[in-house]
Amino acid sequence: MQFSQYKALLKLSDEALELADRHQIEEYRLRPIVSVAPEYHSEIVRQIIDFNLTAKQVRELCDGDGLETDTEEPLDKLPPAAMKMARAVQASNSTTPQDIARALMRQEGDAAIARARLQALRKLLTEAERYLTED
Incomplete structure (x- = not known):
């Protein structure tokens, strides 16, 4: 069983594994990430x-x-990464620009x-704001 769990991790995208x-x-x-579409693997990591x-x-x-609730239609379901990003935006008052810059530097090198x-x-947020003003 444990070997199967390790083997399943090989399904992660290359960037996520790295x-x-x-x-x-x-x-x-990392185990739960395998159940998500590969394009979201690195974002979840x-x-x-x-x-x-x-x-x-x-x-x-x-x-x-x-x-998600059972009453939602499949097209209304949002990707987990989008939900996590929305939560990060809600928590933006509790962090500083310097913290974000340092975290990015640590992560990217x-x-x-x-x-x-x-x-x-910035581009993603601008497009999201444009989407909200269209409604």
């Missing part, structure tokens, strides 16, 4: 790193945070890459 290895994330915290998520929190994140990540985030 991040998990670099940050020495325990396999029991980043959430584990950034927020030091427990195995239970990772499982909840991978199960969709338990926020290069200021240029960290800056590129922030620019991508």
